Amino acid sequence: MRAFATLYSRLDSTTKTNRKLGALRDYFSTAAPADAAWAVHFLVGRTLKRLINSRELQTWGAAAAGIPDWLFLECYSAVGDMAETLALLLPPPAESTPLPLHYWVEAVLARLGSLAEDEKRAALVNAWQSMDREQRLVWNKLITGGFRVGVSHKLVVRALAEAGGLPAATVAHRLMGDWTPSAEFFQQLLAKEGGTAEVSRPYPFFLAYPLEDPPESLGSITDWQCEWKWDGIRAQLLRRQGKTYLWSRGEELVTERFPEISEEAERLPEGTALDGEILAWKDGAVLPFALLQQRIGRKKLGPKILDDVPVALLTFDILEKEGQDVRAMPLSERRKYLAEILERLFLPRHILLSPMVEAASWEALAAAREGSRTRNVEGVMLKRLDSPYGVGRQRGPWWKWKINPHTVDAVLIYAQLGHGRRASLHTDYTFGVWHDGELVPFAKAYSGLTDEEIREVDRFVRNHTLERFGPVRRVEPTLVFEIAFEGIQKSTRHKSGIAVRFPRMARWRHDKKAEEADTLERLKGMIQETH
Amino acid sequence: MSAPLLTLTDAGLYCPDGDFFIDPWQPVSRAVITHAHADHARPGSASYLSAQDGVSVLRHRLGPYAQIDALPYGDTQQIIGVRLSLHPAGHILGSAQVRVERGGEVWVVSGDYKTAPDPTCRPFEPIRCHTFVTESTFGLPIYRWPAEQEIFEQIHAFWRENQEVGLATVIFAYSLGKAQRILAGLDTSIGPIYCHGAVDSMNQRYRETGISLPPTTLVTEETHKDAFCRALILAPPSAQRSPWTRRLGDYAGGFVSGWMLIRGARRRRVVERGFVLSDHADWPGLLSSIEATGAQRVLVTHGHIVPMVQWLREKGLEAHGLQTRFEGELDEVSEESESKTNV
Ligand SMILES: [Zn+2]
Numbered sequence: 030m031r032a033f034a035t036l037y038s039r040l041d042s043t044t045k046t047n048r049k050l051g052a053l054r055d056y057f058s059t060a061a062p063a064d065a066a067w068a069v070h071f072l073v074g075r076t077l078k079r080l081i082n083s084r085e086l087q088t089w090g091a092a093a094a095g096i097p098d099w100l101f102l103e104c105y106s107a108v109g110d111m112a113e114t115l116a117l118l119l120p121p122p123a124e125s126t127p128l129p130l131h132y133w134v135e136a137v138l139a140r141l142g143s144l145a146e147d148e149k150r151a152a153l154v155n156a157w158q159s160m161d162r163e164q165r166l167v168w169n170k171l172i173t174g175g176f177r178v179g180v181s182h183k184l185v186v187r188a189l190a191e192a193g194g195l196p197a198a199t200v201a202h203r204l205m206g207d208w209t210p211s212a213e214f215f216q217q218l219l220a221k222e223g224g225t226a227e228v229s230r231p232y233p234f235f236l237a238y239p240l241e242d243p244p245e246s247l248g249s250i251t252d253w254q255c256e257w258k259w260d261g262i263r264a265q266l267l268r269r270q271g272k273t274y275l276w277s278r279g280e281e282l283v284t285e286r287f288p289e290i291s292e293e294a295e296r297l298p299e300g301t302a303l304d305g306e307i308l309a310w311k312d313g314a315v316l317p318f319a320l321l322q323q324r325i326g327r328k329k330l331g332p333k334i335l336d337d338v339p340v341a342l343l344t345f346d347i348l349e350k351e352g353q354d355v356r357a358m359p360l361s362e363r364r365k366y367l368a369e370i371l372e373r374l375f376l377p378r379h380i381l382l383s384p385m386v387e388a389a390s391w392e393a394l395a396a397a398r399e400g401s402r403t404r405n406v407e408g409v410m411l412k413r414l415d416s417p418y419g420v421g422r423q424r425g426p427w428w429k430w431k432i433n434p435h436t437v438d439a440v441l442i443y444a445q446l447g448h449g450r451r452a453s454l455h456t457d458y459t460f461g462v463w464h465d466g467e468l469v470p471f472a473k474a475y476s477g478l479t480d481e482e483i484r485e486v487d488r489f490v491r492n493h494t495l496e497r498f499g500p501v502r503r504v505e506p507t508l509v510f511e512i513a514f515e516g517i518q519k520s521t522r523h524k525s526g527i528a529v530r531f532p533r534m535a536r537w538r539h540d541k542k543a544e545e546a547d548t549l550e551r552l553k554g555m556i557q558e559t560h
Numbered sequence: 561m562s563a564p565l566l567t568l569t570d571a572g573l574y575c576p577d578g579d580f581f582i583d584p585w586q587p588v589s590r591a592v593i594t595h596a597h598a599d600h601a602r603p604g605s606a607s608y609l610s611a612q613d614g615v616s617v618l619r620h621r622l623g624p625y626a627q628i629d630a631l632p633y634g635d636t637q638q639i640i641g642v643r644l645s646l647h648p649a650g651h652i653l654g655s656a657q658v659r660v661e662r663g664g665e666v667w668v669v670s671g672d673y674k675t676a677p678d679p680t681c682r683p684f685e686p687i688r689c690h691t692f693v694t695e696s697t698f699g700l701p702i703y704r705w706p707a708e709q710e711i712f713e714q715i716h717a718f719w720r721e722n723q724e725v726g727l728a729t730v731i732f733a734y735s736l737g738k739a740q741r742i743l744a745g746l747d748t749s750i751g752p753i754y755c756h757g758a759v760d761s762m763n764q765r766y767r768e769t770g771i772s773l774p775p776t777t778l779v780t781e782e783t784h785k786d787a788f789c790r791a792l793i794l795a796p797p798s799a800q801r802s803p804w805t806r807r808l809g810d811y812a813g814g815f816v817s818g819w820m821l822i823r824g825a826r827r828r829r830v831v832e833r834g835f836v837l838s839d840h841a842d843w844p845g846l847l848s849s850i851e852a853t854g855a856q857r858v859l860v861t862h863g864h865i866v867p868m869v870q871w872l873r874e875k876g877l878e879a880h881g882l883q884t885r886f887e888g889e890l891d892e893v894s895e896e897s898e899s900k901t902n903v
Pocket residue numbers: 595597600651672
């Protein structure tokens with residue numbers, strides 16, 4: 030636990046990537062494999078099931094700190110992070126635990142869930158008493174599941190690769206899919222020889238950067254393959270050793286969530302890996318993302334929802350053919366393989382070939398892209414015909430060229446403290462538009478402002494609060510912001526009657542008064558434009 | 561009981577029987593100043609009274625024409641119907657608590673104060689009183705300061721680490737008070753120390769008042785970048801986002817403030833490192849100081865007023881909030897606006 034706590038504070042006390050990389054590399058080269066495996070688990074953002082609810086933590090934390098509950102909550106609202114609040118409030122430590130990370134995780138943390146309430150509390154208080162300040166913070170982060178320390182997946186992979194003397198792509202691949210943190214796992218992760226590649230393991234996804242320059246900057250359109258940019262769930266479909274695995278980009282195994290796709294996948298040849306997008310798909314057209322989301326939200330998939338919201342995997346790439354990794358082949362070749370395989374499926378209904386957007390010139394493509402909204406797509410993808418299938422996000426071979434978002438001017442009406450690095454600033458905002466002389470809330474947004482602007486809004490919020498409800502403040506409705514969003518549709522769950530997708534602050538309209546903000550009617554008009 | 565000794569007016573905290581204000585935020589005829597920070601010492605009043613040690617730094621803020629009278633710590637002055645004296649608050653050079661007495665009833669206004677040691681100013685002295693007006697900038701139990709020595713070790717380690725990779729070390733800290741406290745604690749054998757103009761002019765005032773500080777060099781446009789790669793440079797927070805930093809070449813920045821105890825606040829500063837060193841009392845410091853005054857009534861200003869008042873009430877004291885315009889919660893902001901006026 031000592032080494033891991035030190036790693037955490039080294040990572041937390043620097044903003045320089047090289048220093049973070051150095052800290053990670055040092056840790057992975059020296060830590061015991063059983064501990065390092067858990068460190069990888071947490072650093073790449075995997076969590077354990079939440080074992081203690083926040084009410085229990087608050088009560089026990091306040092008691093351990095010797096303060097009343099109300100004061101604990103005041104502190105929490107000032108800090109914005111439960112793990113940190115606890116670490117700051119507990120009485121000064123007397124000990125520092127010599128026991129390793131894997132002991133604390135496997136013998137204590139993982140068992141908390143099965144304990145009765147008073148045993149759970151005793152275990153927790155005992156853990157706090159055994160640990161020093163640094164260890165407590167990390168421990169609290171582990172029990173609250175909010176382990177974020179500004180380290181990207183890519184950086185962890187790089188550090189592991191450097192520690193093991195391996196190519197980063199090898200480590201990235203070995204980290205995909207389903208694995209259990211154990212000494213054996215970590216040893217295999219850094220093993221020089223291939224080891225036993227697990228059957229279910231997907232390939233790392235290749236991602237595109239947004240295109241900012243005009244497409245003409247990419248040279249001749251004849252070097253490019255153009256596809257629709259779907260708005261669904263990016264997924265990889267594997268057919269290996271007679272089994273099917275469907276992985277989402279969030280590295281979640283979703284095979285069971287989409288039975289239509291997995292059934293049809295049984296007809297795929299052995300040793301196949303396809304990359305595509307899961308979409309709500311009916312009568313040859315894509316349905317709005319919100320419907321897919323509704324379906325994902327269901328615990329049970331009854332016949333009605335399967336009927337109302339059928340899905341399809343629109344495939345656009347092949348990574349493995351007859352058990353061979355074909356990622357290094359040019360896209361044009363891979364596309365041929367993909368088309369062949371899908372042809373052999375014979376009238377597939379749920380595994381389809383994502384069509385190309387045929388355009389003889391960039392102008393023609395731009396025109397086709399203009400029709401994106403009516404097709405319920407986000408724009409177009411541009412992929413170099415000679416591009417291999419890479420790892421992670423790279424500039425150059427693949428670009429996404431999205432349509433411009435919708436925008437409206439809206440008024441800030443509620444503000445709430447942020448989380449993580451913005452925990453003591455009001456950074457989560459609710460915006461309203463006019464309807465019958467009233468401001469109706471229609472979107473929440475927390476991104477798009479500069480740090481400078483955030484501080485300024487925070488100051489405004491503190492000085493112009495009309496009402497407080499816990500961490501939420503109702504503020505004087507005077508600040509106007511341009512809110513951008515991707516999709517818009519009717520919703521019965523929102524007071525405004527509409528739901529928008531990916532809302533964010535495009536800019537602060539210092540030049541506008543609240544009265545000049547947009548109306549709900551204008552927003553409703555946008556729904557018609559879309560469908 | 562007759563009318564209260566001090567009342568809150570639009571211009572600030574007022575003593576009717578002595579006809580003076582304490583740290584007024586509007587121009588008045590007579591202002592008693594607890595210390596020279598921007599939110600406490602505002603220009604425009606006809607006359608000012610300050611602790612003797614604070615005159616030089618106050619003069620710097622108010623300009624050459626302000627009428628400033630000095631009173632040594634502990635000396636008593638009769639002002640119409642009340643007896644007034646000033647006592648060390650341990651906040652910055654010349655910071656004072658204001659003691660006001662009328663017919664045996666004693667009120668003390670703390671101004672800003674800290675209980676942690678600081679070689680650049682006289683330590684906080686608890687004064688017995690009936691009513692204590694206290695600040696509460698860090699009035700929550702999450703705020704417990706680490707030992708100074710620990711913080712200085714961190715700063716020194718950071719400095720050495722940066723030297724190894726050829727980076728300048730820039731320490732952003734409030735130019736009045738904090739910067740000098742840091743200076744006085746630095747290990748000068750590690751490397752040369754440079755100061756931004758705002759810090760440098762405050763250093764001069766400190767030295768004039770008889771506070772010894774290690775030797776420093778002013779950063780000027782002529783200073784060559786190579787001079788900085790082993791150096792530590794002290795600068796006000798406002799300099800962080802100004803073109804001034806370009807003079808320094810590649811650097812790693814650290815920010816020194818009590819707020820750095822909270823990770824979120826540290827992240828927001830966008831500096832490499834945060835160091836927890838404050839001019840204000842932490843939670844245990846506030847509580848022990850309040851207790852040491854023996855006051856039965858506590859008026860809370862500046863910061864976490866609501867929880868502090870409730871906590872004191874639960875401990876059996878009479879406590880109320882006092883809405884002043886001292887910018888406790890926004891201290892970083894006031895620090896910045898101050899350093900701007902000095903650049
Ligand atoms: Zn002050």
